[in-house]
Amino acid sequence: MTDNVLVWLNDPQNWSGTRFTPGIGAQIAAHLLYTAIALLVAGAIAFPLGIVLGHTGRAGWLVSVANGLRSLPTVGLLILLYVMVSPLISGRGDAPYLVPTEIALVLLALPPILANTYAGVRNVPPDARDAARGMGMTGPQVLLRVELPNALPLVFSGLRSATLQVIATATIAAYVGLDGLGRYVYDGLASHQFGQMAGGAVLVAALALLVDLVLALVQRLTVSRGVSGRFSRRAAGGDGRTAAVTELTAGSGEGRERGGNDAEDSSRPVAVLAPSGKHPPG
Amino acid sequence: MNRRIAMALTGATVLLTSLAACGESGSSTSSSGSSGSESSAAGGGDTIAANLVLGGPPEFENRADGLPGLKDVYGVTFGEFRKLDAGGPLTINALKNGQIDAADIFTTDPSIAANDFVVLEDPKDLYAAQNVLPLINTAKATDGVKAVLNAVSAKLTTDDLIDLNEKVINEKQDPAAVAKQWLADKGLDAAGSQAAGTDLTVGSANFQENVILANVYAQALQAQGATVDTQLNIGSRETYMPGLQDGSIDLIPEYSGVLLQFFDPKASAVSSDDVYAALPAALPSGLSVLEQSAAQDKDAIVVTKDTADKYGLSSIADLAKAP
Amino acid sequence: MTSAAGSAPWDLFGYFADHRGQVLELLWSHTWLSVLPVVIGLLVSLPIGWLARRYRWVYPSVVSVTGLLYTIPSLALFVIMPMLLGTQILDPVNVVAALTVYTVALLVRVVADGLAAVPDDVMQSATAMGLTRFQRLRKVELPLAVPVIAAGLRVATVANVSLVAIAGTIGIPELGQLFIIGFQLSVNGPYYPPIVLGIVLCVLLALVLDGLIVLGSRWATPWQRVVAAR
Numbered sequence: 001m002t003d004n005v006l007v008w009l010n011d012p013q014n015w016s017g018t019r020f021t022p023g024i025g026a027q028i029a030a031h032l033l034y035t036a037i038a039l040l041v042a043g044a045i046a047f048p049l050g051i052v053l054g055h056t057g058r059a060g061w062l063v064s065v066a067n068g069l070r071s072l073p074t075v076g077l078l079i080l081l082y083v084m085v086s087p088l089i090s091g092r093g094d095a096p097y098l099v100p101t102e103i104a105l106v107l108l109a110l111p112p113i114l115a116n117t118y119a120g121v122r123n124v125p126p127d128a129r130d131a132a133r134g135m136g137m138t139g140p141q142v143l144l145r146v147e148l149p150n151a152l153p154l155v156f157s158g159l160r161s162a163t164l165q166v167i168a169t170a171t172i173a174a175y176v177g178l179d180g181l182g183r184y185v186y187d188g189l190a191s192h193q194f195g196q197m198a199g200g201a202v203l204v205a206a207l208a209l210l211v212d213l214v215l216a217l218v219q220r221l222t223v224s225r226g227v228s229g230r231f232s233r234r235a236a237g238g239d240g241r242t243a244a245v246t247e248l249t250a251g252s253g254e255g256r257e258r259g260g261n262d263a264e265d266s267s268r269p270v271a272v273l274a275p276s277g278k279h280p281p282g
Numbered sequence: 283m284n285r286r287i288a289m290a291l292t293g294a295t296v297l298l299t300s301l302a303a304c305g306e307s308g309s310s311t312s313s314s315g316s317s318g319s320e321s322s323a324a325g326g327g328d329t330i331a332a333n334l335v336l337g338g339p340p341e342f343e344n345r346a347d348g349l350p351g352l353k354d355v356y357g358v359t360f361g362e363f364r365k366l367d368a369g370g371p372l373t374i375n376a377l378k379n380g381q382i383d384a385a386d387i388f389t390t391d392p393s394i395a396a397n398d399f400v401v402l403e404d405p406k407d408l409y410a411a412q413n414v415l416p417l418i419n420t421a422k423a424t425d426g427v428k429a430v431l432n433a434v435s436a437k438l439t440t441d442d443l444i445d446l447n448e449k450v451i452n453e454k455q456d457p458a459a460v461a462k463q464w465l466a467d468k469g470l471d472a473a474g475s476q477a478a479g480t481d482l483t484v485g486s487a488n489f490q491e492n493v494i495l496a497n498v499y500a501q502a503l504q505a506q507g508a509t510v511d512t513q514l515n516i517g518s519r520e521t522y523m524p525g526l527q528d529g530s531i532d533l534i535p536e537y538s539g540v541l542l543q544f545f546d547p548k549a550s551a552v553s554s555d556d557v558y559a560a561l562p563a564a565l566p567s568g569l570s571v572l573e574q575s576a577a578q579d580k581d582a583i584v585v586t587k588d589t590a591d592k593y594g595l596s597s598i599a600d601l602a603k604a605p
Numbered sequence: 606m607t608s609a610a611g612s613a614p615w616d617l618f619g620y621f622a623d624h625r626g627q628v629l630e631l632l633w634s635h636t637w638l639s640v641l642p643v644v645i646g647l648l649v650s651l652p653i654g655w656l657a658r659r660y661r662w663v664y665p666s667v668v669s670v671t672g673l674l675y676t677i678p679s680l681a682l683f684v685i686m687p688m689l690l691g692t693q694i695l696d697p698v699n700v701v702a703a704l705t706v707y708t709v710a711l712l713v714r715v716v717a718d719g720l721a722a723v724p725d726d727v728m729q730s731a732t733a734m735g736l737t738r739f740q741r742l743r744k745v746e747l748p749l750a751v752p753v754i755a756a757g758l759r760v761a762t763v764a765n766v767s768l769v770a771i772a773g774t775i776g777i778p779e780l781g782q783l784f785i786i787g788f789q790l791s792v793n794g795p796y797y798p799p800i801v802l803g804i805v806l807c808v809l810l811a812l813v814l815d816g817l818i819v820l821g822s823r824w825a826t827p828w829q830r831v832v833a834a835r
Contacts, residue, residue: 020343020363071763071811073770076784076804083371083788083795090379092335164676171678175774177366177376183340185681187365191341192520194688201681208676374792393792452793454612456623490789515782524693 004195005202014199022179028207031180034098034170038105039163046110047155050117054151055143063118066111074169078104082176097176108169109162116158120151149224156219160212167208181207329358330593331601336360337376338386339368346547347408347581348386355408357602360384368518370489383589390440390491390579392448400590402583403597409581410539411554414438415574416499417536419529426476428572430506434498435575437468443577446494457490461497471505478507485522485531486514491579495535519544527566538574554578612796617805620798628783632806634697635779638772639765640814641701643758646708653709654716655742664717671710679703679768700772707768708761715757719750748826755822759815766811770803780806
């Protein structure tokens with residue numbers, strides 16, 4: 001089987017493409033485009049919302065509702081949205097396929113970003129917040145200078161988790177007739193070419209890892225060393241690789257149980273380090 | 283601290299926009315695959331087909347009777363090809379809503395009549411005959427089972443298929459109920475004991491017509507005393523054929539032409555009789571086909587009425603003409 | 606038994622009434638396809654997680670390998686499995702095996718981190734009380750790690766319910782087939798009932814399984830209630 005994959009990956013025609021089939025490079029670009037759109041939209045909604053909710057400490061139930069989105073089956077959602085949207089769009093182009101796909105991917109990316117941003121801002125040590133107030137900072141100043149920098153590792157963990165999920169799941173774009181690396185998976189399935197199918201899967205995995213690496217780098221450059229604890233190696237929060245606290249605890253509607261315990265007991269290393277806090281690869 | 287936030291936000295924005303930009307440029311170079319019909323149409327040549335977008339199942343691009351067949355037999359090359367599904371909702375809706383101009387769909391699809399689609403004639407027989415017939419595990423094909431299924435095949439017509447599909451797909455009736463009604467109408471539901479003592483699992487592919495036919499086979503056999511299990515909606519031929527060979531299913535409704543093509547990709551038979559005659563030799567040991575019905579469900583190139591009128595199309599050959 | 610129900614989303618009840626036997630069968634197979642991988646995954650993850658905790662050098666490689674596994678699209682894994690296992694392509698074992706891979710990928714790290722979160726003084730007290738290493742693991746470390754492991758189980762289970770549905774696109778009978786049926790019947794206008802019914806049942810299944818894990822975790826950690834009551 002490995003042979004099949006290697007043969008497929010080594011075939012120059014798969015990279016250059018043919019008259020009706022874009023090459024691998026173009027499919028990767030399409031895959032990244034679907035991913036980027038979904039992350040931009042999800043980020044534009046979830047970052048501000050998470051910051052506001054975390055800062056004010058109100059409406060935490062919204063986070064739980066967003067977490068409930070995780071249980072939606074993405075294929076079902078995609079088919080539902082396609083069936084709803086496609087009759088409304090006529091004429092050439094990708095719109096009838098792109099709109100349902102992007103909505104499904106945005107719904108996938110929302111929960112981790114929102115939950116982690118919320119938990120990040122929420123879990124800022126109260127003494128740090130008090131000290132900032134004591135220094136005479138206004139609410140917005142506290143948010144901007146204390147809460148956000150402290151929340152950044154968690155925010156990144158959420159973003160990275162969302163990115164991985166979206167890249168893995170953007171595979172289903174091909175199920176409704178779009179391009180992207182999922183094309184190889186579905187085409188391989190339709191024509192019984194497992195080398196192609198597995199090759200597509202390998203490319204998706206490689207792309208996800210590469211993008212995660214880039215985000216880890218950005219995280220390393222931007223998170224204050226005082227926060228990431230890179231001064232002392234023992235600190236559990238860790239550097240970019242051991243992404244921060246958990247999306248698990250932050251994520252799975254644990255608000256009640258956590259609120260009382262972990263948030264105050266900051267000496268306890270927040271244990272559940274989600275591996276980039278994954279949910280389902282599509 | 284403030285500066286760090288700014289950096290983080292700028293970093294993230296730069297990353298995301300560069301990803302987006304990279305995607306944008308990438309997808310425009312790949313436009314022939316999905317969008318941007320104008321450019322490729324302009325470069326596509328001076329035939330009618332070069333101005334049109336074709337939609338079909340993913341494997342149509344390389345299938346012998348797909349794009350290569352259209353080119354070799356009719357000299358037809360479409361301006362674009364969009365990978366959708368095998369005559370399913372993606373393809374039908376795309377044709378209806380103008381994402382594509384022509385489609386590879388199946389002749390018994392009730393959407394053809396419902397939407398005034400025009401089926402282009404196939405004078406050079408690019409598409410082989412596709413008579414419905416039972417593909418069965420030879421060990422289970424007792425004389426009684428054969429008699430029951432042959433009686434079904436003797437009554438089944440292409441119009442029946444269209445009518446059965448119409449009831450299930452458009453009127454949302456239950457496939458089992460539709461099958462039952464058809465058997466009653468044809469007088470095939472009388473109880474008997476022809477197939478008594480046999481125990482079969484009937485499978486179906488994952489499209490409605492096949493599900494209905496599997497129900498017809500299953501109920502006809504049941505009425506004649508067989509013990510029948512069903513496993514419906516199994517997927518495509520690539521998925522259910524191994525199941526048939528390892529005995530997890532015993533019987534499935536098949537189509538003569540594709541079945542022959544599946545086991546003998548080089549097969550050249552096109553007429554109903556030739557395909558049927560070639561089948562026994564092509565099938566793997568342990569599988570056999572029973573008598574074929576007159577009912578056919580073929581691949582066809584179908585266009586909207588507007589497109590047919592605009593270019594004066596009635597045959598696939600017309601697509602190779604100058605606009 | 607003609608389907609009297611209409612095509613609107615809320616006709617899912619009528620659809621359910623018309624296809625009760627079939628839908629319940631799909632729901633049942635969806636349930637065990639989601640749960641079995643979590644059970645097997647947990648059994649596999651406990652020793653690996655313990656190793657990763659016990660031998661520090663194992664941890665980074667375990668984290669990288671499991672992270673890698675998680676990026677493989679599930680559909681591809683479902684179809685590649687028969688080649689790795691020698692199973693039939695229609696065999697539900699493929700789905701169980703593929704989802705077990707994801708579950709292990711998620712839980713190994715959770716287990717290791719959960720064990721690591723047991724405070725040092727607790728461990729020292731246990732040692733001082735004369736517990737052997739195995740007793741310490743069984744009586745102290747694992748029970749204390751339960752809340753963390755349970756959180757991981759919840760994520761894995763909810764994820765599995767959603768992932769199992771994808772196997773419907775390749776013919777494994779479970780709730781995903783309702784999406785496929787609805788999709789096929791949406792040729793001339795949308796036909797919502799099976800699609801919406803499938804989504805609703807998936808979400809309900811995820812909620813119920815999630816609730817069961819929460820209950821199980823509470824039951825296994827009685828001291829937490831004491832703390833909460835104080």
